[in-house]
């Protein structure tokens with residue numbers, strides 16, 4: 001039976017709103033449940049089917065939780081600062097604010113058409129003043145706690161977007177926004193000291209329910225490594241000590257006897273320090289200039305040809321062998337990791353090996369097991385040529401012993417390093433939160449007083465960033481010039497803005513109390529709602545938003561502003577929806593599916609059910625219009641169920657099927673196995689149709705189970721059969737465990753493939769139970785006489801086969 005989705009979908013959306021059915025109630029007595037999905041950036045393109053899939057999972061869970069008696073918080077808002085709006089503003093000469101508000105409205109209309117059960121009374125947008133006031137406030141707290149610092153350094157800069165990028169935003173040497181190659185530029189950068197939280201970010205992972213793949217990605221991004229810092233004495237060309245040291249970081253201090261040279265990063269300060277002593281200064285400087293043009297990614301690729309220059313006039317002493325060794329500069333050593341200097345062990349490190357071969361440096365084997373005339377040996381083995389370590393075979397022991405000796409002799413000590421760098425936090429663009437800092441010639445950097453927040457974005461005429469890499473705000477004198485809050489003297493405002501990731505680093509807290517104008521959220525409300533019970537989002541955010549927001553939250557916990565150490569108790573992710581051609585959806589390929597088009601053609605219930613039915617939730621899967629139509633046919637059949645809901649008394653065999661399905665759907669939703677939950681409902685409708693008649697209660701159970709997926713149609717059916725109130729406010733069906741089992745089943749017993757008899761056994765019987773029953777059965781047991789059972793094949797509920805000889 002075809003149903004009129006065009007009529008019923010808007011009807012129920014209006015009724016839910018009228019009844020405020022999705023309103024989260026602060027401090028309700030009911031148990032709370034906070035479901036969260038990543039709020040979108042409101043782009044001009046509107047919603048993507050990927051958004052629908054990302055939101056539908058927590059949507060289904062939220063609707064189920066409400067029916068289970070929970071007080072559910074399922075909020076939505078907009079991550080509305082960012083470059084695309086600004087670039088569009090430049091192109092069309094429209095204020096980004098106007099564009100953003102229009103896009104937000106468009107997104108909202110679309111979400112309402114899909115029937116998501118968001119509590120719209122809690123809507124937020126990161127570009128609104130009453131929101132970014134608190135983003136600035138948190139920034140000031142970070143500043144006060146010494147987690148903000150400024151440094152002039154080489155940064156990743158996108159020449160196309162004219163913006164400095166964090167490491168997270170330039171992974172693989174590409175700008176995350178426009179995919180251009182990033183270049184290195186020397187700039188003043190405001191950093192957030194996320195590295196101070198590295199260990200906490202790692203440790204916190206033990207206490208949260210995240211998929212292993214997500215934990216692993218964060219662990220390797222943070223990149224904690226334990227090793228040793230070792231001091232090498234410097235010497236002049238003749239080998240005479242100069243009473244100065246070069247410190248290195250190594251994870252392999254056990255190989256110290258094999259160190260035959262050292263390498264420092266081209267930016268290493270030792271060069272300038274010994275400028276007068278270095279006899280090939282020009283060559284060294286030329287190399288430094290060339291290296292400055294390369295990104296970290298280009299410099300550290302393992303396969304590339306090693307380059308470098310030997311520093312003439314300066315050398316080092318291996319502290320353990322006492323031998324004089326040369327020092328080189330090479331771009332494969334990064335200034336930003338460890339100490340920017342390494343001890344090179346060519347026999348056991350392939351990069352050092354390639355370098356040594358090219359520059360003719362000695363290669364000394366200290367671990368047996370490889371052929372160092374061909375390549376570096378990086379495996380384990382017996383230590384040789386290593387003094388007190390000779391004969392050691394266990395790497396751990398060797399490292400431990402060497403550390404002991406180094407510490408004893410005052411040459412070195414154990415230490416920890418992280419791959420993760422501090423978070424470059426300023427952008428030279430307009431459409432972001434102004435950084436609330438003032439530069440005063442007398443007082444230095446001063447924060448804007450809390451009473452003056454929000455520091456609002458001034459109106460500008462021209463959003464184009466300066467070619468000098470300055471923010472458009474720098475051109476507005478009335479914004480720049482201010483008085484110092486400390487000394488009252490003339491001062492200048494910081495003109496850079498925060499990165500897109502700022503607003504989303506705490507938005508889940510604001511949802512707990514979105515209209516508060518005295519605090520970012522009321523502590524009691526935070527205590528009531530936090531932590532987020534279930535957070536779903538994309539895999540692409542694991543090393544950025546998910547890391548940044550955990551960092552801010554942990555900081556806020558430390559200063560006692562939030563009640564929980566971690567923001568999200570559970571995190572899940574969705575698999576990509578591919579185009580019908582199996583390729584990633586993209587405008588240029590023309591394989592993008594517009595979700596609203598599907599709503600128009602088949603209805604929102606079909607769209608919602610389809611995105612969860614198309615595949616396992618975490619798998620990437622291609623869009624299929626045929627699949628969409630299949631789901632629509634299923635819903636049409638559901639609409640027809642009212643015709644057969646005529647039975648007075650429950651049919652026992654149907655009852656079992658119904659209870660089994662309640663159990664399966666309930667459990668599958670919890671496991672995010674939405675596709676099998678829907679499949680179970682499809683099976684049940686087949687059983688109902690085959691039976692020809694069902695009770696009204698069967699029908700009610702069925703539509704309740706389907707409700708989180710297809711809420712409009714199920715409400716309509718409920719109304720048609722005289723259901724009271726709203727289905728969405730009714731209760732989730734319960735199952736009776738005893739009724740989920742077919743009491744006793746009859747099973748054929750095969751001997752060598754031929755059916756020789758039948759046994760009656762409980763549905764949940766094990767193989768042992770079944771074998772015992774078969775042996776006790778007269779008809780069957782005679783086939784065992786004088787034979788050996790060589791094999792038993794048992795499929796519970798289906799087959800019992802004996803192979804006898």
Ligand code: ANZ
Pocket residue numbers: 225249250251252253255332333334335336337338339340341342343344345348349417
């Ligand atoms: C000697 C050695 C021998 C090393 C050997 C490795 C193997 P992880 O594990 O990633 O922390 N290293 C240290 N600082 C560096 C820098 N700034 N740029 C490039 N490489 C650097 O890596 C630590 C190892 O990377 C260190 O241990 C050092 O090389 C190198 F058979 O020291 B090793």
Ligand code: ZN
Pocket residue numbers: 440441442443444446484485486487488489491
């Ligand atoms: Zn001042």
